[in-house]
Amino acid sequence: MTRLLCLVALLLVALAPPAAAHVVKAGADLRIAQTIAGSELTLVIKATTRVPGPLRVEVIGFPTAPGLSLRLRSMADGRVVQGTVAPGRPAQLGVEETGPHELTVSAGGESAVLPFRVLVDRGSGWEFLIYGGLFVAGLLLVGGLLTGAFNRRGRPAFVVTAVAAAGVAVAALVVVLEPWLPAGAPDGAEPRPTDSAIGRPYVQRVVTTVPARPAVGEEFVTRVELFDGSTGRPVDDLTIHHEAMAHLVVTSEDGRYFRHVHPLRTAPGCLEVRLRADRPGRYLAYVELERTDSGGQLLTGSFTVTGPGKSTSESNATSDVADQAAAAPGGTVTVTPAVPQAGRPATVEVSTSGTTRPWLGMAGHLIVRSQDGQFLGHVHEMGTPGSRLRFTFSFPAPGRYLAWTQYATDRGITTVPFTVEVPR
Numbered sequence: 344m345t346r347l348l349c350l351v352a353l354l355l356v357a358l359a360p361p362a363a364a365h366v367v368k369a370g371a372d373l374r375i376a377q378t379i380a381g382s383e384l385t386l387v388i389k390a391t392t393r394v395p396g397p398l399r400v401e402v403i404g405f406p407t408a409p410g411l412s413l414r415l416r417s418m419a420d421g422r423v424v425q426g427t428v429a430p431g432r433p434a435q436l437g438v439e440e441t442g443p444h445e446l447t448v449s450a451g452g453e454s455a456v457l458p459f460r461v462l463v464d465r466g467s468g469w470e471f472l473i474y475g476g477l478f479v480a481g482l483l484l485v486g487g488l489l490t491g492a493f494n495r496r497g498r499p500a501f502v503v504t505a506v507a508a509a510g511v512a513v514a515a516l517v518v519v520l521e522p523w524l525p526a527g528a529p530d531g532a533e534p535r536p537t538d539s540a541i542g543r544p545y546v547q548r549v550v551t552t553v554p555a556r557p558a559v560g561e562e563f564v565t566r567v568e569l570f571d572g573s574t575g576r577p578v579d580d581l582t583i584h585h586e587a588m589a590h591l592v593v594t595s596e597d598g599r600y601f602r603h604v605h606p607l608r609t610a611p612g613c614l615e616v617r618l619r620a621d622r623p624g625r626y627l628a629y630v631e632l633e634r635t636d637s638g639g640q641l642l643t644g645s646f647t648v649t650g651p652g653k654s655t656s657e658s659n660a661t662s663d664v665a666d667q668a669a670a671a672p673g674g675t676v677t678v679t680p681a682v683p684q685a686g687r688p689a690t691v692e693v694s695t696s697g698t699t700r701p702w703l704g705m706a707g708h709l710i711v712r713s714q715d716g717q718f719l720g721h722v723h724e725m726g727t728p729g730s731r732l733r734f735t736f737s738f739p740a741p742g743r744y745l746a747w748t749q750y751a752t753d754r755g756i757t758t759v760p761f762t763v764e765v766p767r
Contacts, residue, residue, distance in 0.1 A: 369462035369529035376587040378604040380451025384408035406755040418443040441531025455607035544572035550644025559650030577612025584633040598745035620648040702751035707732040714743040741767040
């Protein structure tokens with residue numbers, strides 16, 4: 344029996360399934376990156392274990408975050424509670440029931456409305472077999488011992504003990520297989536359709552700015568409006584994808600301007616973020632997002648910044664970007680092989696200036712854009728120990744690529760630009 348229990352423990356450790364990268368589920372914290380009031384931060388909605396009960400909200404700044412006003416509204420009964428949160432000062436909001444809620448986050452004249460669900464794990468139905476089997480096995484083992492003590496022939500004791508061992512075996516088997524067995528939905532989960540195919544139509548987008556033609560040095564709003572490709576209605580079913588509802592990458596046409604931000608949901612199907620450009624010309628916008636029950640999608644758009652100065656279309660900034668790589672403030676970049684081949688994996692290493700901390704669930708990010716802007720790639724660091732980050736990336740075709748590696752330290756987000764030439 345002791346050997347059997349040890350074997351079960353070893354199987355539990357060896358066969359436990361890995362955690363998913365960005366799955367929102369009961370018992371897990373919900374982390375949502377936001378670019379608000381000029382700050383990059385991550386809002387953490389802590390896992391809830393009981394309802395009614397407290398809902399704890401924390402904020403992590405990169406490097407700092409402003410104080411945020413919070414307003415939590417239950418979509419079921421309209422109940423509203425309010426609070427404030429700042430780094431090191433979490434908020435505790437009361438929730439009365441599971442299910443859909445909206446958390447409004449405000450700072451610096453900006454607000455984001457974040458829909459989410461309060462989930463509470465109701466436990467696995469398979470636990471009945473586990474504990475029931477162990478309980479029955481315990482009773483039968485006691486009965487077998489008593490039967491063996493008072494029955495010289497021992498056959499009834501053997502039968503009872505065998506049945507007890509079978510109960511232990513069933514319980515152990517369920518314990519090992521439980522991660523792969525279908526689990527019941529937690530309390531508050533969204534009803535899942537059973538009569539329709541999984542997957543949703545592609546998202547259509549409109550990218551605009553307010554004002555329509557921002558000037559150099561002027562703060563403006565980049566707005567991304569999302570529409571369902573089938574119905575034309577606003578898309579409001581985005582899932583958290585690498586700790587954000589959407590990732591927005593904005594670059595000038597020449598690549599000398601680069602921003603990787605996380606826009607605010609200001610209305611159903613509407614994402615907004617405030618930016619400021621330092622040069623006139625055409626700017627390219629890329630939006631990474633994922634709909635519920637569907638795969639990821641990359642949306643593109645563009646806008647123009649007006650004003651004096653050298654236009655991005657007139658400058659030869661790609662060589663400037665390349666020169667920065669050798670002595671970038673965030674570290675040096677090494678590409679292996681030095682002359683990468685199209686369609687074959689290359690390794691990109693960057694030395695870090697300080698101890699890295701997780702940002703968007705990863706130690707580092709590599710964003711690659713073709714010079715003409717028709718291609719954008721985004722991959723993550725591979726978990727390399729030490730003071731260097733390592734990425735694997737395959738350049739799809741010959742040509743010049745503009746690239747940026749990003750990582751977080753206690754001083755904030757560090758961006759290291761460089762260029763790569765892929766020969767024909």
